[in-house]
Amino acid sequence: MERICSQCHAVLAAETKADWCPACGGALLERIALVQNSSEGLRHAVPDRRGILLPRRHPVGGIITPQ
Numbered sequence: 001m002e003r004i005c006s007q008c009h010a011v012l013a014a015e016t017k018a019d020w021c022p023a024c025g026g027a028l029l030e031r032i033a034l035v036q037n038s039s040e041g042l043r044h045a046v047p048d049r050r051g052i053l054l055p056r057r058h059p060v061g062g063i064i065t066p067q
Contacts, residue, residue: 002033016051023052 003012007026012018021028045053 001030003028003030005029010052013045013047013051013053016047018051022050 002014003016004010005012005021005024005026006029008021008024010021010023012021012028016022018028020026045055047053
């Protein structure tokens, strides 16, 4: 299960301890993970200082967004 903000849709890292979204203050929901932990998606995701998972970056530059 992953935690996601109901307002801004930020995905929180598993080790983040928060009752509300650290970005906007919205309520957090739990949902089934769309990407498994062992796959490419979350293995390269990096949490920022607030505990929100950032999207992967391309080695040349820019953000890789899922289709």
